[in-house]
Amino acid sequence: MSMFLHTMLRVFDLDKSISFYKMLGLHEVRRKDVPEGKYTLVYMAYQGNDKGGAELELTYNWGCETPYNVGTGFGHLAFGVDDVTQLVEKIRQSGGKITREPGPVKFGKTFIAFVEDPDGYKIELIQND
Template sequence: MNYLHTMVRVKNLDDSIAFYKLLGMRELRRNDVPAGKYTLAFVGFDDNAHGQAEIELTYNYGEDDGYEVGSGFGHFAVGVPDVAAACEKVRAGGGKVTREAGPVQHGTTVIAFVQDPDGYKIELIQR
């Protein structure tokens, strides 16, 4: 068994894909289903055929006002070589940095938090 993906609903597929590209991900595949009135786009660093989990971005036709993130969802986590540089790339691309790069409270691991166009949080962890 292996972990395949996490699905989130998005209000603008192109904006969401552009954001995740700022983190070094790429669009792996897309499936438009007009009969079901939705489009799926999978983003990640490599496809899950190679053991990498993906994020499934789901756009439901006509749902352009967005969705509530919900109180149960926490965040995605992405390992990066330089958290401060990743924050600058997100900021330069029009993204939102919600916690600047720095050590985790009571520890030494360098982290930051950024937010995608739909309000989903992504923790950047220096590796």
């Protein structure tokens, strides 16, 4: 059996990134410090993830002094949320960057917004039905 396990993102400020993803409803599942490799892995997921749901792996390389370049090949991560507008306001109040205000998708009815995490990764917020 094959299954999707996780998506890994390199992060510049681990605590700031964890706080951001907690606003999206994720929680820390486990953490692994690897002193010989000089990095920390933090796995985040939704409650009830024991059924095999995918996780988000935040990788923090110790001593990294420059933020990462997100690159041109990366699109975005998408999260289904109960209230897009409320979450966007929470992110805005915490100093987060909103790149598309809440509203219907162009030529459709799905209610979405786009924000950026502390490292500039684009996040699509999709209203749960």
